[in-house]
Amino acid sequence: MTTKAPVITIDGPSGSGKGTIAKLVADKLGYSLLDSGALYRLTALAALDAEVDLADEKRVAEIAANLDIRFAIAGGEVSAVLAGKDVSRDIRMERVSMAASKVAALPAVREALLQRQRDFRELPGLVADGRDMGTTVFPDAPVKVFLTASAEERARRRFDQLQGRGVSVSLRDLLEDIRARDDRDMNRATSPLAPAEDAVVLDSTDIDIEGVLQQVLELVQERIS
Ligand code: DC
Numbered sequence: 001m002t003t004k005a006p007v008i009t010i011d012g013p014s015g016s017g018k019g020t021i022a023k024l025v026a027d028k029l030g031y032s033l034l035d036s037g038a039l040y041r042l043t044a045l046a047a048l049d050a051e052v053d054l055a056d057e058k059r060v061a062e063i064a065a066n067l068d069i070r071f072a073i074a075g076g077e078v079s080a081v082l083a084g085k086d087v088s089r090d091i092r093m094e095r096v097s098m099a100a101s102k103v104a105a106l107p108a109v110r111e112a113l114l115q116r117q118r119d120f121r122e123l124p125g126l127v128a129d130g131r132d133m134g135t136t137v138f139p140d141a142p143v144k145v146f147l148t149a150s151a152e153e154r155a156r157r158r159f160d161q162l163q164g165r166g167v168s169v170s171l172r173d174l175l176e177d178i179r180a181r182d183d184r185d186m187n188r189a190t191s192p193l194a195p196a197e198d199a200v201v202l203d204s205t206d207i208d209i210e211g212v213l214q215q216v217l218e219l220v221q222e223r224i225s
Pocket residue numbers: 014036037038040041097100101102104105129130131132133181185
């Protein structure tokens with residue numbers, strides 16, 4: 001019998017800090033990392049580039065199934081490479097974020113990306129971050145975390161991040177965007193954003209990254225020997 005590599009799933013809404021936590025946990029344990037949101041973002045970017053109507057489920061799913069993608073790691077940073085081009089910055093643009101949320105609502109797109117995500121599972125283990133890692137993609141994961149934070153706090157974090165990069169935005173617009181995206185992610189028919197029944201829910205509104213990291217590592221110690 002082959003032993004399946006353990007998976008730590010970290011799901012939650014955008015801005016909850018799950019990407020940062022996932023990276024820190026993977027670094028600490030020497031596990032691989034799957035940023036599943038990047039797959040939806042890459043699908044959205046490829047569809048926008050090809051000028052495909054985002055509501056055309058069949059065509060967008062074809063794009064998802066045939067994505068030529070690679071994640072490259074250099075100096076501790078993960079970059080997303082689409083058809084040989086580093087698009088790590090492009091996929092973080094606001095218009096791609098909105099498009100990603102739309103394509104993620106299409107069941108055929110989610111189906112096309114399912115096996116691709118499972119293929120990231122390898123020894124010694126995987127940290128997978130997203131929305132449905134614990135519910136749909138890795139239901140047998142021994143550690144499942146659902147990380148939340150209030151919408152206001154998440155908008156503020158995004159605001160600080162963009163300001164730090166010299167991008168001027170309004171906090172109100174960001175809050176509206178976050179609420180619109182949450183609404184779409186939580187209310188879609190396929191794999192809506194929700195904690196798995198066996199997930200541990202952590203709220204990062206008033207805890208810093210270090211505090212959340214400690215709690216996740218404690219869970220790992222309890223559940224993965
Ligand atoms: O985590 P993120 O912001 O990079 O995700 C981009 C979009 O993809 C977001 O609208 C939610 C969606 N997504 C999803 O539906 N399922 C996942 N496992 C990961 C992301």
